[in-house]
Every structure is written in C-alpha cells, then in structure tokens.
Amino acid sequence: MLPPYVSRALISERLPLIFPEGTPNRSYCTRELAASTVFAMLYIGAVEGADVWLGPVHVYRMTDLQAEDGCEASRSDYRVNLRKKSYQVPGNRWYADNTREPIRDETLREGFLVVGAVLERADVPTTSGAPRYALRADLAALFDPDLMGEDLSAAIFSWQEKHLSRSARARVSLMRAGTTGKDGVLVHFPNGDTRRLASGPSSDISKAVVEVFAVKFLEKPGVIWLSESGNKVAHPDLKLASGIGLDIEAQKNLPDLILVDMGPVEPLIVFVEVVATDGAITPRRQEALYAITDRGGFSRSQVAFVTAYADREGAGFKKTVTGLAWGSYAWFMSEPENLVLLQNGVTRLTSLNAFAAVEPN
Template identity: 45%
Template sequence: MIFPEVPSLALIAERLPKIFPEGTEHRNYLIREMAAKTLYVMFYAGAIEGSDLWVRPSQITDMTDDQAQLIDIESRKAWVKMMLSNKKKKSENPWYAANSREPIRDETIRTGLIPLQAVIVRQGIPTTSSKPTYALQKEFTELFAISLNGDGLNSAIELWQKRHLSKAAITRLKLMKSYGSDDFESIQITFPDGAIRKLEPGPSSLISKAVIEEFAPRFLKKPKVLWLSESGNKVVAQDEALAQALGLKIDPSRALPDIILVDLGNDSTGLEMLVLFTEVVASDGPINRQRKEILTTLATEAGFDPEHLAFLTAFIDRSSQPFKKSISELAWGSYAWFSSEPDYIIDLREHDESVKLTSLTKRKK
C-alpha cells in the first residue's frame, strides 16, 4: 500500500479556483472549503486511481484538525483502518456534522467532481452499500504537486482541462477568460448585413458583440441592428433609414436600451416583425419591471406596436455575479440569455402573454 504525499489544505484551496475558473459548471461546489477538505481526505487516505483505495463521505465529515496534521504513513494507515472498521470511535471535534455527508456526496462529489473527471467511482458496488467508493483521478492529483508552480502549474492545469473537460466546457472557459482580458484596443462587431462597427474594450462590449453575432442569427430570422450604444450613452450605430421605413421615431436623448434589434420576420412561416429591446449587463442594469414599463412607454410613443415588442437581458454566464444579483429582479415577460451558452435562452413567461412570448423560440434556427 503506497500512500502519496499529502498537499496542505491551504495549497488545495488555493489551486481549486485556478483549475475550475469562472464559467465552470457548479463552480461553487468545486472551490468551496468542503471541496478542498474532500480532496485532502482522499490524498490522506491514499485514494487515488490505481491504488484500489477508496473513501466514503463519512471519512470526510469525521476528519479532525488534529488527525489531519498527522501525515506520517503509519498514522494515516491506522486512521483509514479505524475509520472503515465496525469498531470506529466517534471523532472529537469533527470537521462536519454527520448529516453533512449528503452535500459532500451529492454536491461536491457527484455533481461537481465526477462529471469533470476529477474523481472516479469504484465499479460493481451497489449505490446503497456503505463501502468506500470514491478516489481521485490520477492526472488530477498531479495538479497539486507541491513542487509545481508558476508557468509549469498553469501549463499542467491547461493540459488537464483539455484532456478531461468536455468540448463545451472548454469553449465556455475560453470565452469566460476572454471577458477578463484587457488585451484589446477595440472590439469589432460584424452586423447581420456585413457592416462593421467598433466598441471600446471591456466586458459590456464583448456581450454586445455576442448579442449581435451569436444571439441574432440563432433566434431571429431576418435580424437588423436598429440601435447600438455603449457606456456613456455613446451612440455607435443608428439605422435611421430602417427606422423611417418602419415608421419609428428614435430619440437618442431618451433612456434607450443598449441594443435594439429588429427581426423583419418571415412571410413563409407567418412570423411577424419583432422589435427586441436588449440590455447588456456586465455589472448592473437588467430589464426589471420598472425598466420594462419605461421601455414599453418609450416604444409606444415612438410608434412601436406593443404586440411586436420583446425584452432581453444579456449576461456573460449563468455563474457570473451580475446574473446571480439580477435574477430576482428580471421582469416577467422578458428573456435572459448568456453569451457563454449561446444556444439557450430563459423565457420568463407571463400567462397572459403566452402567445406573444413564443416568438423568439419559434424564430430559433
């Protein structure tokens, strides 16, 4: 029985957010203290792929600070033997209460670590069995080598992510990293008609780019950009010819949204014109009830038909703080969309608007 070196709890806690950065699904389960302690116990017990040693959640709840500091091999072997025996003694000052086994098992391990191939499951053991069934994936453990740091650590993490995360997860992570980068002089946006506009660099501009280049072709049949602005109410694009053709009046001095998209519809499918008011949220400012009412009033005064209006709030990602902060404020009768998951949309449907609010999902290509 070969027991591996045990990285410190502090080192594990420090590296988890690097291995699972913003954009990782269920990231809160993967980077919290409970996750770090779960990994620590697996290292402590030698539960690593290929060792035929495994842990169960009760070993994590019953671990103590005093025991965790006894990292010599004999102490660790004795602890594992005692913890898996029928004569196990109750721990004094355990890390967690006994009823914490469920969040460790269901959230941290099953929902968080197993889908990302950081933890493996012992085969042939019934789910109702009390036998230990979890171990660390071997390559994953190498990311916690004490000697690994700097560029070497970053390269190892990136390689592990490429090998073990799904293609969708990798794409999501890359996109999330781009939102944190300031290596842009400007953000170039290509409109549906091929026209190109530039915005100042920043997260809001990247979300605006995604709305026009990713959202519009996915959810609209014949999209046009009627209005685009950026921070400071700077008007980047205003299609006056289209507005006049539609009989609409746009007053830049009014509190307009970040983007106004127009879908000219599709005669063959019976889809009518739709005007989509979009707010881009990198920090604050979703379409809440009050904002929806203001925009509806502005739209009707400008000549828009209320039956042909829709409202969208665009975010970076479901895991981002702006979305978590805004979700309880989002207006009923509006939509939420995430640039990191461009094929999906949240429909905050009102019962009495059920017919109108199918318009975006009907248009989805």
C-alpha cells in the first residue's frame, strides 16, 4: 500500500521543523527542491521497507496536475510508467532535466543522506540511472496529515534524537539557546561586570563572543569596547583602553567589539565584527582599524581581526564570506571550538591557544 497522500505545501511547512537551524547543510533539506523530492518519494511510495525506489526523474518530471491526482492508481501508474518514452505526464513540469544534478548531489547526497533521512541502494552501480533512493520509514511518518500538535512535536524530537549526530544536536541546541527573550541578553564580562543588551541575533552573537570565544582563545581576556545597535557606547572600558595606550574616546566607526589579551608580554588587540546579516571584516575595514592601532604605536603583529557569525549555514555568512579580509578569522557561535583562518601566504601557522595575529601581506 502507498503511504497517505500528502501535499507538497504540508511537507514544506514541516521540513524546517524537522531540520532546525544548526542542522548540517540545512538549506538542502528545507528548500522547495527538498519538499518536491520528499513529495515525490511519498507519492510513488519510495519508503523504507517497500522495495520502491526514487530517481531524480520522478522529481523533475512531476507537474501540478499530476501532483494533485492523489488516487492510488494514478500514483502507481506514474511510478511504473514514467521512464517509458510513450508515457505523457499531464501539465507543466516542475523542473527542467538539468535539475537532476542538484536533486542528486545536493538535496539527496549532501542533504538527506548526511542526516540519515534517506536510504540509498548499495547494489546499484554509481553509473546506472536506475532509481536508488527511499525515504526512511520513521521520517515518512512525520508527514502523516493526521499527526499534529504536541504529538507531531514529540515525534519530531524523537526523530532528531535518533538521527542527528551528537555534534549536530549540540549545534542545534546552541542555536536554540541563542534565542533571546523580552528582557534582553545579559552579558557577563571577564572582569565580573554584566551588561544587558537589547534582544536580537546580533546581541546573541556578541554574548557568545564575550563569554565563549574570549575565554576559549585568549589567555587573559578583557573587553575594551562593546557596542549594540542604537547604543554605540554600551560598554566602553576607558581605563583598560588607556592602560594599554589605545585611545578609543575620539574614534569613530569602531567595531562591534574590541577585546584585549593581557596574557602575552605585548597585549593582543582583537577587533571583532558581529554579523547577523552584514558588516564583516573586509580589507577596507581592516585598514581603517589598523589606523587606530598604528596611531597608538602598536605593532601589527599585536592586532587580530575576527568576524563572528551565528552559524556557517546562515545567510549572514553566505552573504559576506567572499569579502572577508585575508589574514582575518571567522568564528561561529554554533561551533565554538573551531576557528577559521583566512591564510594569506604566510607559511608559519599560528598557535590558536596563544592566538597570535597574522599580519596581511
């Protein structure tokens, strides 16, 4: 028997719930092409245990007219006869033939297979065009139209616990933990001070930079400057800044955060830009910030630049990554143990425990 008929619209609604922010390659699992692929699997019955398999052709040759015909005879006819040259699918096709590659390579192999949502036949050669994919039975059950409300939420949570890896679940949890309430974001500084920032994604990232990044990558961290939208003097530590010879009072266009590491013999100044949607450390921005430390008499080896993001799957990173300055770093709130260095031809790799800066060419 075929699984219950379900619309592509319902699948589109549930995919983002099943694969939340922080899921590896989330966009491949939640976009329209993913909903179309899941729809086609359910439509023809390509579900674990049924010995029915889907190929990309079942997705890109689907039409609105065919998709609206939910009777079992039509669904079976589409599956059995689609690959015959004489078979005509009524209506306008969803996608062109060249969509087979993103369906196969992105949605299926880099998306659903990675998170254990889909099975692939091992006995079909990679060069064969034979159908080879099927939806996991426990995932297929999440699209039952009769499953709603708390029962749906519980079923989704159970599936995530089983199929998302430990690191993926941790990443999802970190992303969820960043959601702020109406009372704003309380930031705890290394010196024991606290400051409440307005709610929002930028404040979530700023909090993580101060409480997680600084502790992880700096030996003896301090916060010289923290700004937020609409309040550019949220936390200026003028005493700490003047103590190391950095004049920030007269400066304009300071970054979102300025950290200092007092552990090394020569203090390390770390300029951090927080990106929720825009505003990364670009080459132009890097030079403008160097001008501040140059005037303070700091060697450029004492200066580092970091762009902080919520997640590398997020729109902010994808929008700004191509403009990041060489010799700078990128850090992600959802993967706090890791740090990306945009290496610029310097052969000596830095020790991240000591967090030494890499001066651009």
